[in-house]
Amino acid sequence: MIEFDNVYKSFGKFHVLKGLDLTLESGKINFVIGRSGSGKSVLLKHILGFIKPDSGNICIDGQDTAGYKEQDWQVLRRRFGMLFQDAALFDFMTVRQNVAFPLIENTRKHSDEINEIVSRKLELVGLKNHDSKLPSELSGGMRKRVAFARAIATDPDFVLFDEPTTGLDPIVCSVIDNLMADAQRELNSTFVVISHDMKATFKIAHKIFMLYNGEIVAQGTPDEIQQTGDPLVRQFIEGHLTGPFEIFY
Numbered sequence: 001m002i003e004f005d006n007v008y009k010s011f012g013k014f015h016v017l018k019g020l021d022l023t024l025e026s027g028k029i030n031f032v033i034g035r036s037g038s039g040k041s042v043l044l045k046h047i048l049g050f051i052k053p054d055s056g057n058i059c060i061d062g063q064d065t066a067g068y069k070e071q072d073w074q075v076l077r078r079r080f081g082m083l084f085q086d087a088a089l090f091d092f093m094t095v096r097q098n099v100a101f102p103l104i105e106n107t108r109k110h111s112d113e114i115n116e117i118v119s120r121k122l123e124l125v126g127l128k129n130h131d132s133k134l135p136s137e138l139s140g141g142m143r144k145r146v147a148f149a150r151a152i153a154t155d156p157d158f159v160l161f162d163e164p165t166t167g168l169d170p171i172v173c174s175v176i177d178n179l180m181a182d183a184q185r186e187l188n189s190t191f192v193v194i195s196h197d198m199k200a201t202f203k204i205a206h207k208i209f210m211l212y213n214g215e216i217v218a219q220g221t222p223d224e225i226q227q228t229g230d231p232l233v234r235q236f237i238e239g240h241l242t243g244p245f246e247i248f249y
């Protein structure tokens with residue numbers, strides 16, 4: 001379980017998180033939605049300790065991270081997999097080396113075992129025959145699948161996805177959505193997904209949280225969110241130009 005308790009974060013005079021209370025449930029696919037610039041990536045970076053709150057607490061599995069030193073964060077981060085918006089593969093490493101990286105860094109497994117795990121993960125994402133290629137030789141969708149295989153390589157307790165399907169065609173989006181749903185079922189890990197893709201959100205989320213004005217303004221199952229009468233949520237999920245949101249052109 002990942003808990004935010006009354007978390008505030010500002011950059012200069014710009015207040016991004018304003019007393020954020022949020023409980024991301026264990027063994028579930030938690031989606032965080034909200035407008036561009038609402039602070040979704042900032043929220044993810046707090047979970048990994050890359051950004052520290054100005055006040056408030058963040059607890060991971062009941063452990064308050066307030067007093068964590070860099071070494072404690074490094075230990076905690078080993079329990080996480082991460083898929084960044086731009087895939088963020090190591091350009092100079094092959095597909096196989098990219099997926100092996102967290103296994104080499106974060107575990108004491110023997111190279112034979114690592115090779116076997118990497119082969120299994122690459123098979124899962126349909127890229128077993130591309131393992132000796134460099135990221136530059138792959139399409140955007142393939143790079144995302146490599147990043148996905150790398151994110152789940154160690155069977156982490158938590159996997160964070162920052163816009164995993166942005167820029168991909170609808171069919172590749174569905175492939176990634178299915179991979180997320182299948183992997184979560186298999187690992188029973190806690191997934192946290194930031195996404196603007198409402199179709200995927202309603203298809204695979206167990207729980208949806210909407211961030212607005214530095215706070216969570218709505219939360220619920222896909223059915224609950226789809227049926228809400230809250231005008232703010234309705235405008236966002238339906239993409240209307242008129243409603244409580246201020247629209248800037």
Ligand SMILES: Nc1ncnc2c1ncn2[C@@H]1O[C@H](COP(=O)(O)OP(=O)(O)OP(=O)(O)O)[C@@H](O)[C@H]1O
Pocket residue numbers: 011016034035036037038039040041042043
């Ligand atoms: N390190 C930083 N220093 C200053 N401002 C920052 C920093 N990180 C984020 N911000 C600001 O915080 C706000 C929220 O940014 P964030 O990237 O979390 O938005 P987001 O909801 O993920 O947006 P998008 O959906 O477009 O990716 C933005 O206005 C951004 O400029």
